[in-house]
Amino acid sequence: MTPYQIVLGQVDDRAAAALMLDGRLHDLLIDAPGDRPRIGAIYRAVCDRPIKGQGGMFLRLGDGLTGWHRNAKGLQPGQELLVQVTGHAERGKAIPVTDRILFKSRYCIVTPGAAGINVARSLKDEEERDRLLEIAHDVLPEDRGSMGVILRTAAEGQAEEDLEADLSDTWEMASQVMSDTGTGAEHLLDGPDAHRLSWRDWPDAPVSETWDEVLDQIEALRTAEVKSGPATFYIEPTRAMVAVDVNTPEGGSAGGFKANLALARELPRQLRLRGLGGQIVLDLAPMPKKDRRGFEAALRTALRDDPIETSLIGWTPLGHFEMTRRRERIPTEELL
Incomplete structure (x- = not known):
């Protein structure tokens, strides 16, 4: 029996999730206010101005937002590129982004620019590794271009139909975003909210929606x-x-x-x-x-x-x- 439990709730109409370990608060996710992008959000950005001596570039993301790309070698003002939010910024500061985009789901990660089908190194069982690779080769198209896939440790032992659905959905979403032909700064894909993050990254565990059970432990953090x-x-x-x-x-x-x-x-x-x-x-x-x-x-x-x-x-x-x-x-x- 797992010692974990996931509790889903809301804080001021924003999604929230608590991971409990033996009844004790172990992790906590709360969505930011709506005007702040979630980590994982993808934008078509426009290079604005470089910062000499730092190797970085300010980007226009659209919606009045400014991004900061710390490794802007080879980029020029006015150039357009796809970027992904990697962290949060204080009010009034630029949002950290990267052009190394990843599409992460519970069982797989689609990797544009890194072709090939791979299994997480932490998964050691050779028979299971072969099973996962076979499922991925059957589901994904033969012509995968420059996109690749990493099968996560969470895929170990999962039912074939669940893995196929996750691989197919994540690959389709990545293909649509990476084939973008629009112009100008624009928000293309939102990052996952707290409820989806809890499904994606936390251990398999019973799910409860009795948020009142965790309020005292959350209040203690103040x-x-x-x-x-x-x-x-x-x-x-x-x-x-x-x-x-x-x-x-x-x-x-x-x-x-x-x-x-x-x-x-x-x-x-x-x-x-x-x-x-x-x-x-x-x-x-x-x-x-x-x-x-x-x-x-x-x-x-x-x-x-x-x-x-x-x-x-x-x-x-x-x-x-x-x-x-x-x-x-x-x-x-x-x-x-």
Whole structure:
């Protein structure tokens, strides 16, 4: 029996989804207001102006929106191209986009510009890999041009008819978008909402629509204080960074190390649920320098299954620990 449960609901008429693990909030998705594009949205963009020294280009996306392409080598002002939204931007800032477009569904990813049919490396069973490849070759057209497909790990063991439908629908959608012949800046395809994302990316689990069951746990995300084992820590976002302060009632270096380990185990979950990213600075409880390696190992282990790219930078002269996290979500406090 799966320990997961998915709860679907709404926040101010916007789609929302909560992933529960043994009754505890594990992940949270809430749609942004309607004037902010979802990650995965596709636009026909028009190059506007390059930024010298940075290698990037501002793009016109239509609907009054501006995009930022960080790798604009070879692009010229006035040139049109298809781009996909890769993250959220603060109000008044350009939306990050890429021209490496992917069409992602539950069981497959269609990859324009990367031909071939492949299976996710994490799927090791050779017999199952062969089964999935055979299904894909039967469903997809022989002339696939420059588009390819990656069969995701979630495809393992799934019924043939479900895989065929997912492959066929995703391929057709990708073909229609990539054959676009229009001109000018225009929104071509919306990104998935919270309900579809929960189906696409979360584990198979029973689905409930009793949103009231998770409201108390969501409300707890609005306070800076978090209690975890022997530690109490405070997560406080500022304009420049996210500051995390660790406190412990236990004295001595052993108590400090235990509190810091508790933080390491809980921090990825808290950052994910709160939608926080960017620069993160940890003001840890006092502990000997010899325990730093153990803390880093615990933090890396906790981040291993986290879906958001996070880099551990290291220690400052003041003994703080720094990390950076990709800004893939709008802060939950703002969405609430």
